[in-house]
Amino acid sequence: KQEVTQIPxxxxxxxxxxxxxNCSFTDSAIxxxxxxxxxxxxxxxxxxxxxxSQREQTSGRLNASLDKSSGRSTLYIAASQPGDSATYLxxxxxxxxxxxxxxxxTLSVSS
Amino acid sequence: xxxxxxxxKYLVTQMGNDKSIKCEQNLGHDTMYWYKQxxxxxxxxxxxYNNKELIINETVPNRFSPKSPDKxxxxxxINSLELGDSAVYFCASSQVPIGLAGYNEQFFxxxxxxxxx
Numbered sequence: 001k002q003e004v005t006q007i008p009x010x011x012x013x014x015x016x017x018x019x020x021x022n023c024s025f026t027d028s029a030i031x032x033x034x035x036x037x038x039x040x041x042x043x044x045x046x047x048x049x050x051x052x053s054q055r056e057q058t059s060g061r062l063n064a065s066l067d068k069s070s071g072r073s074t075l076y077i078a079a080s081q082p083g084d085s086a087t088y089l090x091x092x093x094x095x096x097x098x099x100x101x102x103x104x105x106t107l108s109v110s111s
Numbered sequence: 112x113x114x115x116x117x118x119x120k121y122l123v124t125q126m127g128n129d130k131s132i133k134c135e136q137n138l139g140h141d142t143m144y145w146y147k148q149x150x151x152x153x154x155x156x157x158x159x160y161n162n163k164e165l166i167i168n169e170t171v172p173n174r175f176s177p178k179s180p181d182k183x184x185x186x187x188x189i190n191s192l193e194l195g196d197s198a199v200y201f202c203a204s205s206q207v208p209i210g211l212a213g214y215n216e217q218f219f220x221x222x223x224x225x226x227x228x
Contacts, residue, residue, distance in 0.1 A: 073154070089154065097167070
Protein backbone atom coordinates (compact mmCIF):
# COMPACT_ATOMS: atom_id res chain seq x y z
CA LYS A 1 0.00 0.00 0.00
CA GLN A 2 1.40 3.35 -1.05
CA GLU A 3 2.45 5.71 1.72
CA VAL A 4 3.58 9.28 1.19
CA THR A 5 5.69 11.03 3.80
CA GLN A 6 6.69 14.67 3.96
CA ILE A 7 9.55 15.97 6.02
CA PRO A 8 9.73 18.29 7.84
CA UNK A 9 6.18 18.72 9.12
CA UNK A 10 6.87 22.39 9.76
CA UNK A 11 9.57 24.81 8.70
CA UNK A 12 10.30 28.43 9.62
CA UNK A 13 12.78 30.50 7.64
CA UNK A 14 13.65 34.18 7.25
CA UNK A 15 12.75 35.91 4.04
CA UNK A 16 15.21 35.45 1.20
CA UNK A 17 16.37 31.95 2.09
CA UNK A 18 16.37 29.11 -0.40
CA UNK A 19 14.69 26.02 0.97
CA UNK A 20 13.89 22.42 0.15
CA UNK A 21 10.79 20.44 1.05
CA ASN A 22 10.99 16.67 0.92
CA CYS A 23 8.50 14.05 -0.14
CA SER A 24 9.03 10.28 -0.16
CA PHE A 25 6.80 7.45 -1.32
CA THR A 26 7.04 3.72 -0.68
CA ASP A 27 5.90 2.31 -4.04
CA SER A 28 7.85 3.62 -7.03
CA ALA A 29 5.21 2.46 -9.56
CA ILE A 30 3.63 5.88 -9.91
CA UNK A 31 2.19 7.68 -12.92
CA UNK A 32 3.01 11.15 -11.66
CA UNK A 33 3.62 13.30 -8.62
CA UNK A 34 1.92 16.62 -7.96
CA UNK A 35 2.86 19.42 -5.56
CA UNK A 36 0.13 21.63 -4.13
CA UNK A 37 -0.06 24.67 -1.95
CA UNK A 38 -2.84 25.16 0.60
CA UNK A 39 -3.40 28.46 2.35
CA UNK A 40 -5.25 28.41 5.71
CA UNK A 41 -8.96 27.87 5.18
CA UNK A 42 -8.54 27.65 1.43
CA UNK A 43 -8.48 25.03 -1.27
CA UNK A 44 -5.50 23.45 -2.97
CA UNK A 45 -3.55 25.20 -5.69
CA UNK A 46 -1.59 23.00 -8.05
CA UNK A 47 2.04 24.11 -8.26
CA UNK A 48 3.83 21.51 -10.34
CA UNK A 49 3.13 18.09 -11.81
CA UNK A 50 5.95 15.74 -12.72
CA UNK A 51 5.26 12.76 -14.93
CA UNK A 52 7.01 9.52 -13.97
CA SER A 53 9.28 9.82 -17.00
CA GLN A 54 10.45 13.31 -16.04
CA ARG A 55 13.20 14.34 -13.66
CA GLU A 56 12.12 17.87 -12.84
CA GLN A 57 9.70 20.69 -13.50
CA THR A 58 10.15 24.40 -12.96
CA SER A 59 7.74 27.26 -12.47
CA GLY A 60 9.13 30.63 -11.51
CA ARG A 61 10.98 30.32 -8.20
CA LEU A 62 9.81 26.73 -7.77
CA ASN A 63 11.64 23.64 -8.93
CA ALA A 64 10.40 20.12 -8.29
CA SER A 65 12.54 17.06 -8.85
CA LEU A 66 11.60 13.41 -9.00
CA ASP A 67 13.74 10.34 -8.40
CA LYS A 68 11.22 7.60 -8.97
CA SER A 69 13.54 4.68 -8.33
CA SER A 70 14.42 5.92 -4.85
CA GLY A 71 10.88 7.12 -4.15
CA ARG A 72 11.75 10.75 -3.57
CA SER A 73 10.75 14.20 -4.69
CA THR A 74 11.91 17.61 -3.57
CA LEU A 75 10.35 21.03 -3.95
CA TYR A 76 12.94 23.77 -4.06
CA ILE A 77 11.81 27.32 -3.35
CA ALA A 78 14.29 30.03 -4.24
CA ALA A 79 14.48 33.39 -2.47
CA SER A 80 11.54 32.72 -0.18
CA GLN A 81 9.00 35.46 0.54
CA PRO A 82 6.40 35.91 3.29
CA GLY A 83 3.74 35.23 0.66
CA ASP A 84 5.14 31.71 0.31
CA SER A 85 3.87 30.89 3.80
CA ALA A 86 1.40 28.02 3.40
CA THR A 87 1.14 24.25 3.69
CA TYR A 88 2.77 22.36 0.83
CA LEU A 89 1.33 19.00 -0.07
CA UNK A 90 2.83 16.27 -2.16
CA UNK A 91 0.63 13.63 -3.82
CA UNK A 92 1.26 10.65 -6.10
CA UNK A 93 -0.99 8.91 -8.58
CA UNK A 94 -0.82 5.22 -9.39
CA UNK A 95 -2.77 2.83 -11.55
CA UNK A 96 -6.35 2.60 -10.36
CA UNK A 97 -6.04 5.30 -7.70
CA UNK A 98 -6.80 8.92 -7.23
CA UNK A 99 -4.16 11.07 -5.57
CA UNK A 100 -2.49 9.74 -2.43
CA UNK A 101 -1.38 12.62 -0.26
CA UNK A 102 1.32 13.22 2.28
CA UNK A 103 0.45 15.15 5.43
CA UNK A 104 2.15 18.30 4.23
CA UNK A 105 4.87 20.69 5.31
CA THR A 106 3.72 23.94 6.87
CA LEU A 107 6.08 26.71 5.82
CA SER A 108 6.39 30.04 7.58
CA VAL A 109 8.54 32.76 6.03
CA SER A 110 9.20 35.75 8.26
CA SER A 111 10.00 39.23 6.99
CA UNK B 112 -13.76 32.30 -13.90
CA UNK B 113 -13.88 29.62 -11.24
CA UNK B 114 -12.69 26.27 -12.60
CA UNK B 115 -14.03 24.04 -9.81
CA UNK B 116 -16.70 25.50 -7.57
CA UNK B 117 -18.43 24.12 -4.49
CA UNK B 118 -21.44 25.21 -2.52
CA UNK B 119 -21.88 25.89 0.28
CA LYS B 120 -18.51 27.05 1.59
CA TYR B 121 -19.58 26.48 5.19
CA LEU B 122 -22.20 24.07 6.49
CA VAL B 123 -23.18 23.81 10.15
CA THR B 124 -25.82 21.27 11.05
CA GLN B 125 -27.14 19.03 13.78
CA MET B 126 -26.35 15.37 14.18
CA GLY B 127 -28.83 13.15 12.37
CA ASN B 128 -29.63 15.64 9.61
CA ASP B 129 -29.22 15.00 5.88
CA LYS B 130 -27.22 17.50 3.83
CA SER B 131 -25.82 17.92 0.33
CA ILE B 132 -22.72 19.59 -1.07
CA LYS B 133 -22.67 20.59 -4.73
CA CYS B 134 -19.69 20.68 -7.07
CA GLU B 135 -19.36 21.96 -10.61
CA GLN B 136 -16.39 22.18 -12.95
CA ASN B 137 -16.21 24.23 -16.13
CA LEU B 138 -12.95 22.72 -17.38
CA GLY B 139 -14.56 20.16 -19.64
CA HIS B 140 -12.96 17.36 -17.63
CA ASP B 141 -14.33 13.84 -17.67
CA THR B 142 -13.28 12.80 -14.17
CA MET B 143 -14.35 14.23 -10.83
CA TYR B 144 -13.47 13.39 -7.24
CA TRP B 145 -14.46 13.95 -3.66
CA TYR B 146 -11.72 14.15 -1.02
CA LYS B 147 -12.05 14.54 2.74
CA GLN B 148 -9.58 16.53 4.84
CA UNK B 149 -9.81 15.60 8.50
CA UNK B 150 -9.00 17.64 11.59
CA UNK B 151 -5.33 16.71 11.25
CA UNK B 152 -5.35 18.15 7.72
CA UNK B 153 -4.88 14.74 6.10
CA UNK B 154 -6.48 14.52 2.66
CA UNK B 155 -7.96 11.24 1.51
CA UNK B 156 -9.95 10.19 -1.56
CA UNK B 157 -13.58 9.25 -1.05
CA UNK B 158 -15.02 8.82 -4.55
CA UNK B 159 -14.12 9.22 -8.17
CA TYR B 160 -16.47 9.43 -11.15
CA ASN B 161 -15.57 9.22 -14.81
CA ASN B 162 -18.24 10.37 -17.24
CA LYS B 163 -20.93 9.96 -14.59
CA GLU B 164 -19.77 6.44 -13.74
CA LEU B 165 -18.45 5.54 -10.29
CA ILE B 166 -14.83 4.41 -10.55
CA ILE B 167 -13.49 4.61 -7.02
CA ASN B 168 -15.40 4.12 -3.81
CA GLU B 169 -13.05 3.97 -0.88
CA THR B 170 -14.23 2.56 2.44
CA VAL B 171 -16.74 5.30 2.96
CA PRO B 172 -19.94 4.67 4.97
CA ASN B 173 -22.97 4.20 2.76
CA ARG B 174 -24.49 7.27 4.41
CA PHE B 175 -22.39 9.12 1.82
CA SER B 176 -23.87 8.96 -1.66
CA PRO B 177 -22.33 10.80 -4.58
CA LYS B 178 -24.54 11.75 -7.50
CA SER B 179 -23.36 12.82 -10.93
CA PRO B 180 -26.20 14.23 -13.07
CA ASP B 181 -23.72 15.05 -15.84
CA LYS B 182 -19.97 15.03 -16.21
CA UNK B 183 -19.65 18.65 -15.07
CA UNK B 184 -21.34 18.02 -11.72
CA UNK B 185 -20.63 15.70 -8.82
CA UNK B 186 -22.74 16.27 -5.74
CA UNK B 187 -22.28 14.65 -2.35
CA UNK B 188 -25.27 13.75 -0.24
CA ILE B 189 -24.77 12.72 3.37
CA ASN B 190 -27.50 11.03 5.41
CA SER B 191 -27.79 10.85 9.18
CA LEU B 192 -24.81 13.10 9.85
CA GLU B 193 -22.48 12.13 12.70
CA LEU B 194 -19.99 14.15 14.71
CA GLY B 195 -17.12 12.36 12.98
CA ASP B 196 -18.27 13.66 9.61
CA SER B 197 -17.02 17.11 10.56
CA ALA B 198 -14.24 17.88 8.09
CA VAL B 199 -13.45 19.87 4.99
CA TYR B 200 -14.68 18.24 1.80
CA PHE B 201 -12.92 19.01 -1.46
CA CYS B 202 -14.16 18.39 -4.95
CA ALA B 203 -11.62 18.02 -7.75
CA SER B 204 -11.51 17.26 -11.45
CA SER B 205 -9.01 16.03 -14.02
CA GLN B 206 -8.83 15.47 -17.75
CA VAL B 207 -7.53 11.93 -17.64
CA PRO B 208 -9.51 9.21 -15.86
CA ILE B 209 -8.25 6.84 -13.24
CA GLY B 210 -6.25 4.00 -14.67
CA LEU B 211 -4.72 5.91 -17.54
CA ALA B 212 -1.16 7.08 -17.31
CA GLY B 213 -1.55 10.37 -19.10
CA TYR B 214 -0.94 13.88 -17.89
CA ASN B 215 -3.48 14.08 -15.11
CA GLU B 216 -3.24 17.33 -13.24
CA GLN B 217 -6.02 17.59 -10.71
CA PHE B 218 -7.75 20.87 -9.97
CA PHE B 219 -9.42 21.40 -6.63
CA UNK B 220 -12.39 23.41 -5.49
CA UNK B 221 -12.22 25.77 -2.49
CA UNK B 222 -13.62 23.21 -0.08
CA UNK B 223 -16.74 22.95 2.08
CA UNK B 224 -16.21 23.06 5.82
CA UNK B 225 -18.82 20.82 7.41
CA UNK B 226 -19.42 21.10 11.14
CA UNK B 227 -21.76 18.64 12.81
CA UNK B 228 -23.00 19.67 16.25
